[in-house]
Amino acid sequence: MFIQKVIYLVLGLVFISLQAQAQAQAQVEAGPSKQQRPTYIFMAGDSTMAIKAVKDYPETGWGMPFSYFFADDIIVDNRAKNGRSTRTFISEGRWQGILSELQANDVVIIQFGHNDQSKHKTDRYTTPEQFTENLKRFIRDVRSKNAKPVLMTPITRRYFNDDGTIKDTHPIYADLVRDVANQTGVSFVDMERVTQAYFQAMGDELSALRFMHIKPDLHPNYPNGVKDNTHLNALGAREVAQLVLAELKTLNHPLAKRLRDVDPKHLKLSY
Secondary structure (H helix, E strand, O other): OHHHHHHHHHHHHHHHHHHHHHHHHHHHHHOOOOOOOOEEEEEEEOOOOOOOOHHHOOOOOOHHHHOOOEOOOEEEEEOOOOOOOHHHHHHOOHHHHHHHHOOOOOEEEEEOOOOOOOOOOOOOOOOHHHHHHHHHHHHHHHHHOOOEEEEEOOOOOOOEOOOOOEOOOOOOHHHHHHHHHHHHOOEEEOHHHHHHHHHHHHHHHHHHOOEEEEOOOOOOOOOOOEEEEEEEOHHHHHHHHHHHHHHHHHOOOHHHHOEOOOOHHHHHOOO
16 A cells, blocks of 8 residues: 555656646747837828938938937837828838838827829829728728827928918928818927928028028038938927927827836936
8 A cells, every 4th residue: 555655656646747847848849938019109200201312411310319219129110201192101011111010009100291292293192081080090990990099290301481481381281180180189290380480490501400491511411411400400300309209298198197207317417
């Protein structure tokens, strides 16, 4: 009887040992446990938002500095591209590329209008009716994935009236964005109005320092100089990105609560 109990005990220990080995082997074969996927911010837009090649510096899309504002569990995926309108962003498969990766609770920032309104550029021009429908489609598609769209008017171009005010340089199209925002109840930032007020307050001379204004023989990328009142330089892009963040805070948007941790030594600094 005693020997029989010992045999049962030994067999039980062997079984437990084999079971533990099997579980360990299964874990090895399965690989490390999956970590929670980070939240993505996808950016859909044109050159004023896009990532620039080194050959184009100091031209900078505002989406570039914007990507540094957020915590490590946020990934900013900037899909904006020079010269794209809502129509070409769809026809080239760029919108579908975002949708194929979009998951619940991700955010998609949508900002178009510069190129849609370019009637003389038939490769990108979008009629007002098409533009409206494309924006509504973007919003429907994002919501169908249980993700969060943010709609924005295009940033202003830098053209001053004689009285020192900045011209409305997106007639019809900025208003169409506002109309779509009202109709759909989407999170909305009127960046045309925000940037108009910002650069207008600076005046002609200081605002020029934020755009692509370079005299000849100063920068190797632009030996003949450049005077561009649409595209931002690094300083202008950073400031516009900060304006976007300020507007998200005003909206109490969830993204505004997911910023990167502040280095403690920076808390000792003030302006």
